[in-house]
Amino acid sequence: MFTVTWSNHAQDQLADMWTSAKSENRRELTDIVARLDKHLRANAARIGESREDESLRCVSEGLIGVECQVSEEDRLVIVLRTWMIPRRRQ
Numbered sequence: 004m005f006t007v008t009w010s011n012h013a014q015d016q017l018a019d020m021w022t023s024a025k026s027e028n029r030r031e032l033t034d035i036v037a038r039l040d041k042h043l044r045a046n047a048a049r050i051g052e053s054r055e056d057e058s059l060r061c062v063s064e065g066l067i068g069v070e071c072q073v074s075e076e077d078r079l080v081i082v083l084r085t086w087m088i089p090r091r092r093q
Contacts, residue, residue: 005047005073005080007040013069013082020067020087035065047073047080063088 009017021032039062042050051062054070061070071082 009082
């Protein structure tokens with residue numbers, strides 16, 4: 004298990020996403036963040052994609068992408084930034 008923390012910057016980005024979302028989409032965003040937290044706690048070092056700096060990973064879940072720093076030695080994940088992934092038009 005990893006401990007997951009969100010940087011102030013990532014928290015601010017999430018807050019901006021949530022406040023700008025339509026009210027009917029806010030629950031979905033909240034659920035996605037909960038799933039991201041769960042996945043990162045369980046297996047942060049193996050989900051998503053690694054970057055040049057192997058401690059950095061990008062992970063997506065539904066409409067949200069995150070970049071995080073993973074320390075396997077410390078069992079710690081720090082979410083550095085987050086962004087919306089646009090829905091595909093059908």
